[in-house]
Amino acid sequence: MGRLEAYPTLLQTNHLGQANPVAKKTHVSTTVNNEPAEFLCEPRESLLEVLRDTLKLTGAKEGCNNGNCGACTVLLNDVPVNSCLVLGVEAEGASIETVEGMACEGHLHPLQQCFLEGAALQCGICTPGFLVTAKALLDKNPTPSEHDIRFNLANNLCRCTGYDKIVKAVQEAAKELAAK
Numbered sequence: 001m002g003r004l005e006a007y008p009t010l011l012q013t014n015h016l017g018q019a020n021p022v023a024k025k026t027h028v029s030t031t032v033n034n035e036p037a038e039f040l041c042e043p044r045e046s047l048l049e050v051l052r053d054t055l056k057l058t059g060a061k062e063g064c065n066n067g068n069c070g071a072c073t074v075l076l077n078d079v080p081v082n083s084c085l086v087l088g089v090e091a092e093g094a095s096i097e098t099v100e101g102m103a104c105e106g107h108l109h110p111l112q113q114c115f116l117e118g119a120a121l122q123c124g125i126c127t128p129g130f131l132v133t134a135k136a137l138l139d140k141n142p143t144p145s146e147h148d149i150r151f152n153l154a155n156n157l158c159r160c161t162g163y164d165k166i167v168k169a170v171q172e173a174a175k176e177l178a179a180k
Helices: 047-054 110-117 127-140 146-152 164-179
Strands: 026-032 035-041 073-076 079-082 095-097
Touching (some): 035 047, 047 073, 073 127, 079 127, 110 164, 127 146, 127 164, 146 164
Parallel strands (some): 026 095
Antiparallel strands (some): 026 035, 073 095
16 A cells, blocks of 8 residues: 555645645736736746646746746746746736747747757757746847856756857847847
8 A cells, every 4th residue: 555545534634634625716917928818826836837737838847846947937027037936926917928928920039049040959948948038138138248148047057958059049149139
């Protein structure tokens, strides 16, 4: 008999033997990728869970689920955040941008195109976080130095690539954006 099977009542009751209350869901109104969005979520649900499971925006990835890898990075009011560390209820009235919101009218964002052309990705788990973080950097600083890029991407981890191709892709995108 497995450990949980030996204690089936623990799954249905609290430590006092009372039935566990069903978590009350909260209504949240927000903007996601420049579109109004509303959802219901439990107060304990992370923004990452809401984006992926409720809104079906699966671009942000769950890498570590503790804020160390950056794979789940989204922009919350134009600031990069680890969506695994933000509660869904905190999105009330906020503006959220995910990697899905970067492309415009069927065309990849220059960062996405440069990552693709510069082979700045491999398995793809970390790529959305890098793209969103790099976009926030270029929105704030359209001509970043290599040091600026590396510093701003330091909270995004990749286990497949060296970071050189990623940095070069961001530099190339900065040039393309400046030429527009």
